[in-house]
Amino acid sequence: MSTMKTSIPMTMKALVTQENKTASLRDIPVPSIDDDELLIQNVAVAQNPTDWQYIDRVTNVDTIVGCDFSGYVVKIGKDVTSISVGDKVAGFTQGGNYTDRGAYAEYSKASADLVWKIPDGTVTWEDAATMGCAFWTAIQGLFHPMRLGLVEIPHKVEREQWIFVYGGSSSVGMFAIQLAHLAGYQVVTTTSPKNFDLCKSLGADAIFDYKDPEVSSKIKAVTKDTLHHVFDTICTLQTQTLAMKTFAPGPGKLIVIQPPQPDAQILREDVQIDHVLIYTALGRDFVLFGKFYPAAPEDRVHMVQFLKKVPALVEKGLVKPNPVKLWEGGLASINDGLRYMKEGKNSGEKIVYRI
Structure with a gap:
């Protein structure tokens, strides 16, 4: 069972996009957070086709790869009241787009209203991590x-x-x-x-x-x-x-x-x-394949209100996580898992890594 670290380091391991359409594990600063955000110590992260596509086709150099995470809240912004340090949460971020925001790292950050609390005694860290991008x-x-x-x-x-x-x-x-x-x-x-x-x-x-x-x-x-x-x-x-x-x-x-x-x-x-x-549900402007997507507040509002329902859905067993394919090796093995998915070998299962 993973435990929450008592102190936050200055640097962390993260999978970062390179110029040659690859991603490599690097030491980078642990991200700072805004007043409405959380810092999460990632325990499990899940894989999506968008992860390898962002490396291979979009290639925003020096950005952190990965979208889906679950972990412990280790720090909260001063305006956060709904979540406390030590809470278990899961969420989604736009991997491959930011130098300080992505899931394939030891720490990730998210807006406090864009994560859901994992009810005690329900799903595993790996299960919770599957309920991000696709969910x-x-x-x-x-x-x-x-x-x-x-x-x-x-x-x-x-x-x-x-x-x-x-x-x-x-x-x-x-x-x-x-x-x-x-x-x-x-x-x-x-x-x-x-x-x-x-x-x-x-x-x-x-x-x-x-x-x-x-x-x-x-x-x-x-x-x-x-x-x-x-x-x-x-x-x-x-x-x-x-x-x-x-x-x-x-x-x-x-x-x-x-x-x-x-x-x-x-x-x-x-x-x-x-x-x-x-x-668009993250409520931020972004550019993808040269097209500018302005922030969509209505998409963010809809997701925020739905995420409030998720803990009860999980607790009652009404929504099942994707079947998990646990890929051994943590962050260092993600490139192998991405290659496996890119080759079309992944079906009916969600590839997940323990950090």
């Missing part, structure tokens, strides 16, 4: 009024309504199935046959092999051609095209976690495609 993306994609705008838990939809989650065994997909199910929706999903049981255990009502050439017509049949909400967690031209073919007549909405594909959009002009980019 937040599922929350925003499903419930934000400007995304799918589904009925938000603890409320439930009053009549039978279907939602299609493409990629049910992806990290985002696993959380989306659970959250939509909790809100009373009927969930149809696609995955490979080896993950059928996993998706069923999370609350999926109908599951199909994504490689089945008849999959779109089967989804139309099981939903009785009533589908108006689709969440694509894979987001290629192929997946968005298939998603478009499952919609019922009339207006619909497709939420994607990668940029929308124009060739998919032309199939159904009455279906709106909207891109979820979860960094």
Whole structure:
């Protein structure tokens, strides 16, 4: 069991982006915090595709990699009243974008209202670390009024309504199935046959092999051609095209976690495609691939209010963390784990490291 350190050092180990599209472990200063922030001693950190993509494709040199963390609060800003030193928390940050803010380090920092407290005796550090980037993306994609705008838990939809989650065994997909199910929706999903049981255990009502050439017509049949909400967690031209073919007549909405594909959009002009980019929930300006994204206060407010619900969801066992694949070796082994994911070997599990 990890213990909280009694003193905060001046420097820490962190995985930092290099000019040659790699990341290396370096000693850098422990970050200072603002009045509304926390300093967290990381115990476990989880891996997402965005981590290797930020190193390989974005390459903001000298920035700390990693988004998902869980750990002990070791310092609080003077305006923080909701959280105390010693509390166990988990959260999400925009790795690969800041020199003093990222998860793949011995310490990370976060706004006090953008973490959730881990209830004692519930989930492990590793479990809690899985509930960051992907969990937040599922929350925003499903419930934000400007995304799918589904009925938000603890409320439930009053009549039978279907939602299609493409990629049910992806990290985002696993959380989306659970959250939509909790809100009373009927969930149809696609995955490979080896993950059928996993998706069923999370609350999926109908599951199909994504490689089945008849999959779109089967989804139309099981939903009785009533589908108006689709969440694509894979987001290629192929997946968005298939998603478009499952919609019922009339207006619909497709939420994607990668940029929308124009060739998919032309199939159904009455279906709106909207891109979820979860960094907007952090409430900060940022630049990605040369595009400026201004701070989105409404996205931050929505996430803050939802995160207040998470401890109770965890305590009651209503939301299960992603299945954990613990990767031995801590910070020094993260490059190996990123390579494994980049090669497409990761499925139905969340790679997590102990710090």
